[in-house]
Amino acid sequence: xxxxxxxxxxxxxxxxISDEHSATIGPFEAAVEHLKREWQLYLMLLPMIIWFAxxxxxxxYGLQIAFKDYxxxxxxxxxxxxxxxHFETLFxxxxxxxxxxxxxxxxxxxxxxxxxxxxxxxxxxxxxLNASYKRTAQTIVYLPHFxxxxxxxxxxxxxxxxxxxxxxxxxGWFGLDPVxxxxxxxxxxxxxxxxxxxxxxxxxxxxxxxxxxxxxxSLYESAVVDGANRWQMMWKIxxxxxxxxxxxxxxxxxxxxxEVSFELVILLYQPATYETADVVNTWIYRQGLQSGQYDLAAxxxxxxxxxxxxxVMTANTLSRRxxxxxxx
Amino acid sequence: MSGVVxxxxxxxxxxxxxxHGIDLRIDPKEFVVLVGPSGCGKSTTLxxxxxxxxxxxxxxxxxxxVVNKVAPKDRDVAMVFQNYALYPHLNVADNIxxxxxxxxxxxxxxxxxxxxVAEILGLTDYLARRPSDLSGGQRQRVAMGRAIVxxxxxxxxxxxxxxxxAKLRTQMRAEIKRLHKRLxxxxxxxxHDQVEAMTLADRIVVMNxxxxxQIGTPMDLFNNPANRFVAxxxxxxxxxxxxxxxxxGDSGPLAQVGRIKVKLPKSExxxxxxxxxxxxxxxxxxxxxxEVPGSFPxxxxxxxxxxxxxxxxxxxxxxxxxxxxxxxxxxxVGHLTGVDTLHVRPDLMKLFDAETGRSLSxxxxx
Amino acid sequence: MMNWNLYSRGDKFFAIMVxxxxxxxxxxxxxxxxxxxxxxxxxxxxxxAGKVVLTPIDATLEAYGYIxxxxxxxxxxxxxxxxTIGGTVMSLAFxxxxxxxxxxxxxxxxxxxxxxxxxxxxFNAGLIPFFLNMRDLNLLDSMFGIILAFAVNAFNVILxxxxxxxxxKSFEEAARMDGANDFQVLWKxxxxxxKPAIATITLFxxxxxxxxxxxxxxxxxxxxxxxxxxxxxxxxxNLSDDDEFAIVQTAAGFSAETVTAAIIVCSIVxxxxxxxxxxxxxxxxxxxxxxxx
Numbered sequence: 007x008x009x010x011x012x013x014x015x016x017x018x019x020x021x022x023i024s025d026e027h028s029a030t031i032g033p034f035e036a037a038v039e040h041l042k043r044e045w046q047l048y049l050m051l052l053p054m055i056i057w058f059a060x061x062x063x064x065x066x067y068g069l070q071i072a073f074k075d076y077x078x079x080x081x082x083x084x085x086x087x088x089x090x091x092h093f094e095t096l097f098x099x100x101x102x103x104x105x106x107x108x109x110x111x112x113x114x115x116x117x118x119x120x121x122x123x124x125x126x127x128x129x130x131x132x133x134x135l136n137a138s139y140k141r142t143a144q145t146i147v148y149l150p151h152f153x154x155x156x157x158x159x160x161x162x163x164x165x166x167x168x169x170x171x172x173x174x175x176x177x178g179w180f181g182l183d184p185v186x187x188x189x190x191x192x193x194x195x196x197x198x199x200x201x202x203x204x205x206x207x208x209x210x211x212x213x214x215x216x217x218x219x220x221x222x223x224s225l226y227e228s229a230v231v232d233g234a235n236r237w238q239m240m241w242k243i244x245x246x247x248x249x250x251x252x253x254x255x256x257x258x259x260x261x262x263x264x265e266v267s268f269e270l271v272i273l274l275y276q277p278a279t280y281e282t283a284d285v286v287n288t289w290i291y292r293q294g295l296q297s298g299q300y301d302l303a304a305x306x307x308x309x310x311x312x313x314x315x316x317x318v319m320t321a322n323t324l325s326r327r328x329x330x331x332x333x334x
Numbered sequence: 335m336s337g338v339v340x341x342x343x344x345x346x347x348x349x350x351x352x353x354h355g356i357d358l359r360i361d362p363k364e365f366v367v368l369v370g371p372s373g374c375g376k377s378t379t380l381x382x383x384x385x386x387x388x389x390x391x392x393x394x395x396x397x398x399x400v401v402n403k404v405a406p407k408d409r410d411v412a413m414v415f416q417n418y419a420l421y422p423h424l425n426v427a428d429n430i431x432x433x434x435x436x437x438x439x440x441x442x443x444x445x446x447x448x449x450x451v452a453e454i455l456g457l458t459d460y461l462a463r464r465p466s467d468l469s470g471g472q473r474q475r476v477a478m479g480r481a482i483v484x485x486x487x488x489x490x491x492x493x494x495x496x497x498x499x500a501k502l503r504t505q506m507r508a509e510i511k512r513l514h515k516r517l518x519x520x521x522x523x524x525x526h527d528q529v530e531a532m533t534l535a536d537r538i539v540v541m542n543x544x545x546x547x548q549i550g551t552p553m554d555l556f557n558n559p560a561n562r563f564v565a566x567x568x569x570x571x572x573x574x575x576x577x578x579x580x581x582x583g584d585s586g587p588l589a590q591v592g593r594i595k596v597k598l599p600k601s602e603x604x605x606x607x608x609x610x611x612x613x614x615x616x617x618x619x620x621x622x623x624x625e626v627p628g629s630f631p632x633x634x635x636x637x638x639x640x641x642x643x644x645x646x647x648x649x650x651x652x653x654x655x656x657x658x659x660x661x662x663x664x665x666x667v668g669h670l671t672g673v674d675t676l677h678v679r680p681d682l683m684k685l686f687d688a689e690t691g692r693s694l695s696x697x698x699x700x
Numbered sequence: 701m702m703n704w705n706l707y708s709r710g711d712k713f714f715a716i717m718v719x720x721x722x723x724x725x726x727x728x729x730x731x732x733x734x735x736x737x738x739x740x741x742x743x744x745x746x747x748x749a750g751k752v753v754l755t756p757i758d759a760t761l762e763a764y765g766y767i768x769x770x771x772x773x774x775x776x777x778x779x780x781x782x783x784t785i786g787g788t789v790m791s792l793a794f795x796x797x798x799x800x801x802x803x804x805x806x807x808x809x810x811x812x813x814x815x816x817x818x819x820x821x822x823f824n825a826g827l828i829p830f831f832l833n834m835r836d837l838n839l840l841d842s843m844f845g846i847i848l849a850f851a852v853n854a855f856n857v858i859l860x861x862x863x864x865x866x867x868x869k870s871f872e873e874a875a876r877m878d879g880a881n882d883f884q885v886l887w888k889x890x891x892x893x894x895k896p897a898i899a900t901i902t903l904f905x906x907x908x909x910x911x912x913x914x915x916x917x918x919x920x921x922x923x924x925x926x927x928x929x930x931x932x933x934x935x936x937x938n939l940s941d942d943d944e945f946a947i948v949q950t951a952a953g954f955s956a957e958t959v960t961a962a963i964i965v966c967s968i969v970x971x972x973x974x975x976x977x978x979x980x981x982x983x984x985x986x987x988x989x990x991x992x993x
Contacts (some may be wrong), residue, residue: 023393046882047801054798068829133718143726154911156929161732170957175750180728234710269914294828307826315823407879419874423892433878
């Protein structure tokens with residue numbers, strides 16, 4: 007029995023202790039046990055959860071005024087229900103319909119011109135050999151992203167001013183008559199989208215540059231051995247390699263089609279250009295916060311939020327297909 | 335009844351049970367190695383002892399205190415992690431001192447303790463360095479220093495050498511052994527490497543699929559594996575396992591394996607078991623090219639000779655079953671290429687039940 | 701990368717063309733800033749006549765003299781610093797512990813809490829309910845209200861949570877065996893290990909606070925509480941609407957344009973000073989965010 011001896015079976019009292027502790031505990035007891043152990047984690051989480059509840063979820067409760075005849079004095083809960091009345095008003099309102107149209111148009115134009123810009127920029131950066139030149143250029147083109155909309159608008163207003171602005175000065179050199187760009191509806195969108203490209207193309211290229219950096223270098227080396235030139239490598243290797251990233255970014259952009267940066271719109275538009283510039287959020291801002299029609303504006307906001315939600319969820323589902331990982 | 339005692343320890347993740355009621359007593363100052371393939375529950379068991387995993391069932395006592403629900407910090411155990419978990423933002427001294435600082439030990443004491451530990455581990459010159467500036471072996475030592483400095487009752491090691499290269503691993507293995515001799519602290523060590531287990535352990539616990547297959551000293555496990563699993567796991571290359579069945583012979587039971595009959599030691603229990611399927615276990619080390627007293631020859635087809643230096647592995651085919659021999663080269667492998675006969679000693683062979691996998695030799699000996 | 705000496709003539713031509721195009725885009729990016737700076741240092745007359753192109757015409761500091769004398773400029777400048785520093789500290793105080801808790805697998809209801817937070821990225825109640833909520837909370841025209849109400853956003857939480865999740869579990873376990881509680885694990889181990897991610901979030905907070913405009917405009921009425929961006933906006937719209945101002949002040953050596961430009965310069969300068977320090981973080985930072993549930 008030498009082997010048995012080395013295994014040293016447990017004594018009776020040791021086994022008894024085990025039986026004592028094996029009694030299964032109920033779910034309530036288990037929860038108490040868990041909290042005793044991990045209460046600090048919940049304490050850490052609590053402030054943030056309360057913050058989300060108070061500042062982002064409580065307003066969702068307030069969304070009910072979209073279905074109510076809201077009065078400040080009666081409050082959210084006390085105001086009477088009016089069903090879909092506000093939505094009927096909305097869809098009979100030419101200005102609101104125009105705002106939807108403008109939102110989609112501006113987003114679509116942004117997609118068409120603003121989306122390719124950072125990709126082209128990233129592809130070009132990839133071809134620059136001199137590291138310090140590349141670095142300097144990158145540093146400069148990322149900068150506008152960090153400048154506030156107010157300043158951007160201030161620069162645009164100054165530069166496009168009819169008398170003092172540089173744009174009209176240059177046009178004057180070629181004998182062209184000065185144009186008061188910011189009062190002309192047909193000029194609003196080109197200026198708005200151009201400003202967007204100027205501000206965001208550089209910063210937006212970071213994602214694509216990272217994707218390019220992830221391309222396996224041996225692909226380029228074998229292409230060199232096969233005699234490909236840089237132009238061919240860009241089309242045959244770089245672009246196909248970053249195509250998943252491009253697709254995902256495109257899907258995100260489409261998902262955010264209802265989100266025009268309305269802060270900049272507010273800063274750049276004026277009644278004369280509402281025709282082409284007024285978007286859903288600026289309309290809500292004027293109706294709700296400036297004219298005090300809270301219920302109608304909230305209804306517009308709800309409509310906007312639901313459309314945006316559906317678009318974003320669709321985009322997320324699509325991107326899962328392309329990347330296996332989701333966006334968030 | 336002191337030391338570490340695991341009694342009917344069970345671990346479940348939801349419906350999935352990964353440890354099936356383990357009984358194990360570890361004596362004070364003992365060095366016990368838990369070994370087994372990945373997923374066998376050895377790490378989970380160690381982490382339950384550490385308090386990093388909740389114990390689903392059974393009792394764990396450390397020095398006569400049931401610690402099932404005691405927080406890791408209050409169990410008086412220290413652990414060396416596989417990836418060392420050294421804090422990259424702290425230098426070596428601060429890494430070692432971390433636990434003492436958290437416990438609010440007076441500064442002078444901390445300083446003294448850190449220097450003592452650094453002395454023991456040969457880290458005195460590196461105290462001001464960051465972990466990123468250390469070699470693999472030095473990091474390993476810092477990780478041990480962090481455990482030692484607190485003078486815990488039990489050291490836990492979770493595959494501490496698996497991130498090192500082969501040469502360093504051998505060196506650190508010896509160092510851990512020396513350290514254990516010097517400090518004499520109860521140690522529980524998890525590894526999947528049976529060589530580590532053999533060299534370090536006072537006793538080895540072989541685990542598989544959440545149960546203990548066998549507990550014993552390294553030589554016990556090597557000489558008397560309780561079942562086919564242990565036989566296959568301990569020893570390198572693993573024991574040859576040849577399928578066959580029992581037959582009754584004139585002077586005792588025989589095992590029919592392939593074309594040959596092997597005479598088994600006299601055994602009452604096996605006498606009338608004719609036809610029972612069995613596995614004959616033969617360690618590669620117990621096979622020779624030349625005849626030795628008591629051995630009998632078997633004919634094999636030589637497939638491949640792997641040269642190790644002083645020894646060589648002969649991969650052969652014995653009646654359709656693969657059969658490996660570990661033989662001496664005597665400085666030359668030329669004479670091995672023509673081998674067609676190998677010699678085995680019946681007294682060193684093991685017999686297992688083919689269905690249960692349990693050793694029959696042990697029963698026979700009883 | 702590739703070796704210039706191995707380039708064919710065609711490749712060299714291509715690389716040079718690309719470098720020139722990049723140079724043009726860079727200059728185009730930089731030019732508006734140079735133009736504004738030039739305007740700010742020009743005389744009001746030269747600016748109004750559209751003579752400024754690249755360098756100041758009739759160089760003068762009159763415009764700066766005008767705004768630096770305006771006490772409202774200094775008040776709003778101070779306020780922006782308060783919003784930026786207070787807001788960033790507030791953000792970190794919510795986000796760091798919250799993201800740590802969310803990153804721990806032992807937290808029960810983790811999936812729910814994650815969804816609770818991520819949902820706010822997909823669905824937003826919108827301007828009106830948010831405004832009414834602020835009014836109900838009595839946070840209109842309140843500096844503390846601005847600091848608190850914009851302290852957290854889901855993106856930053858998820859960014860930091862992802863970073864914490866990527867830290868090997870053994871760091872937490874080792875600290876725990878050493879006797880650390882959750883607060884100590886977070887403060888002494890996770891925060892030092894997460895410097896890049898925390899720097900990124902700090903940067904995002906600082907930039908958004910410094911630039912914050914819309915809600916400050918909507919929520920704040922008192923002149924002594926408005927930040928620089930709102931002051932800038934007021935100045936720009938007042939100056940350009942006010943014909944009388946134009947006539948009077950041109951004689952004084954500055955104009956609406958030069959004053960606007962001068963305020964723009966004053967509010968960009970701090971950004972330019974900090975920019976080189978933050979640059980190394982944001983490239984990594986925006987990549988940290990996005991992917992992974």
